Amino acid sequence: MPSTLNDGSHISSTLVWIAIVGVGSFVVLVISIAILVIAILRFRWRAEPRVTPWKPGMSRHLPGGHVFETLVPFLQREELQTACEDFSNIIGSSPDGVVYKGTLSTGVEIAAMSIRASASDWSPHFEVLFQRKVEGLARMKHKHLVNLIAYCSDEEPFTRMLVFEYASNGTxxxxxxxxxxxxxxxxxxxxxxxxxxxxxxxxxxxxxxxxxxxxxxxxxxxxxxxxxxxxxxxxxxxxxxxxxxxxxxxxxxxxxxxxxxxxxxxxxxxxxxxxxxxxxxxxxxxxxxxxxxxxxxxxxxxxxxxxxxxxxxxxxxxxxxxxxxxxxxxxxxxxxxxxxxxxxxxxxxxxxxxxxxxxxxxxxxxxxxxxxxxxxxxxxxxxxxxxxxxxxxxxxxxxxx
The missing domain is CATH 1.10.510.10 (Transferase(Phosphotransferase) domain 1)
Structure with a gap:
């Protein structure tokens, strides 16, 4: 009888250890699989090209090696000259500039302000101020503001222009x-x-x-x-x-x-x-x-x-x-x-x-x-x-x- 009891206790102890080892092995296996999956996903995430938010901006390399970046697109003078009928459609003027009405190829109307200035009068200080003007107006996007949609800064011929959306019914x-x-x-x-x-x-x-x-x-x-x-x-x-x-x-x-x-x-x-x-x-x-x-x-x-x-x-x-x-x-x-x-x-x-x-x-x-x-x-x-x-x-x- 005592022998039978000892055999039962031994069997129970063995089963407990087997259960502990089994559970521990399962946990280790799960953790190992999770680590492997995470490692694979991280590798694939790093390998795939990241998509950055779309921004309608451009970088401009200016004289002196300076790079000017803004969220507003850049337009060539030739493009604006075509849109504004060779700069003949003047709708406003002041001592500081002339405003032209233009039409893009899709029929969208624009108002382009050309700053009265020559290359000889245009100092580095004025260039910095112009860039600040563009940067400031670029952030002013609102449904009840006349929004800036592009700018032009060509050197030959010298041109500094701001292009706004056009409000067709006047003031x-x-x-x-x-x-x-x-x-x-x-x-x-x-x-x-x-x-x-x-x-x-x-x-x-x-x-x-x-x-x-x-x-x-x-x-x-x-x-x-x-x-x-x-x-x-x-x-x-x-x-x-x-x-x-x-x-x-x-x-x-x-x-x-x-x-x-x-x-x-x-x-x-x-x-x-x-x-x-x-x-x-x-x-x-x-x-x-x-x-x-x-x-x-x-x-x-x-x-x-x-x-x-x-x-x-x-x-x-x-x-x-x-x-x-x-x-x-x-x-x-x-x-x-x-x-x-x-x-x-x-x-x-x-x-x-x-x-x-x-x-x-x-x-x-x-x-x-x-x-x-x-x-x-x-x-x-x-x-x-x-x-x-x-x-x-x-x-x-x-x-x-």
Missing amino acids: LAEHLHNVKESEHLDWPTRMRIIMGAAYALEHMHHDLVPPASHLNFDASAIYLTDDYAAKLANFGLAKMFVGGSHEKSKSFWSGTWSSPSGYHCNAEWESESESEAASDCYCPGFESNLYSFGVFVLEVISGRLQYFEPEGSLVGWAVDYLYDPKMVQYLVDPTLKTHNPDELAALCKIVIMCLSNRGYRRPSMRKVTQMLSDVLKLSPKAATSKVSPLLWAQLEILDNS
Whole structure:
């Protein structure tokens, strides 16, 4: 009997050891297989070519061995000369440059700005500023901005050009003040334009890094698409906040874009909470933009110039009506057949805030956009042009480059 018990204990102990060894071997096998699979996958991953995100940029080898890289495609002068009918189709000019209207081979229209300069006058400093201009404008992609789609920097003959998308319906100022020559804008269309302009400024003030203001914001800076969506232009007059200072140079370069060493915000703006104050803080120039936006809204709803005789300034004339709910109707453009009284009253309240004598009490552009959206019921999609030629223009340029 004792012998039988000893044999049973021995068998049980053997089975336990066999189970332990079996489980251990299985675990080792699983781990070995996993390591082998991982090693194979890592080898294959390294062996396969990596696909980097597509970027519509090009590297340009400039004189002196410098390489200029940007996300905006480069165009040869010959290509632009063909598109702009041998540079005969001039649609604008200034002491700094000439703007030509052009048409790419696909039928996409462009506006090409040629900078007035010669090779002898073009210093390395100006070349750096031009590159910063291109780099800055390249990052400003928004549905309510006139976007940069290409640039040209040829040496023979000397050429520096910026190529923008073309807004076919001209400027808002032309439609407001040259009614006989331009199509009349009804009330809903004007509200959509105001909303689009607000979205553009909000993007510049709050979404760009670093932020930017517009130094000449008015109806002349707003261009209209085929379906009368607003696009903010005149970036030659935009200003970046470079450590609170601004390098003085030729007027064209007042819009040079560059990374700031830092920007400061105005903490005195009153908001509902500290967190909101932090998100709504703004930099020098923003207060001026808010005032200009208030004047702009008055210009749109009244159809009047910002200064006209014999009344004088638009703001001075409007003050008599802005603060009296029974009088605000007299602000409306008399050529309009109808308008929305509730929207008009709300717009007047926003204008009053924007025109505050104390700049720090003016709302942020984000706050204004939110108020306008609540009143006008226009989402970013509703205010945006249904058809944008920007993508097709860029695809054609890349295909030909």
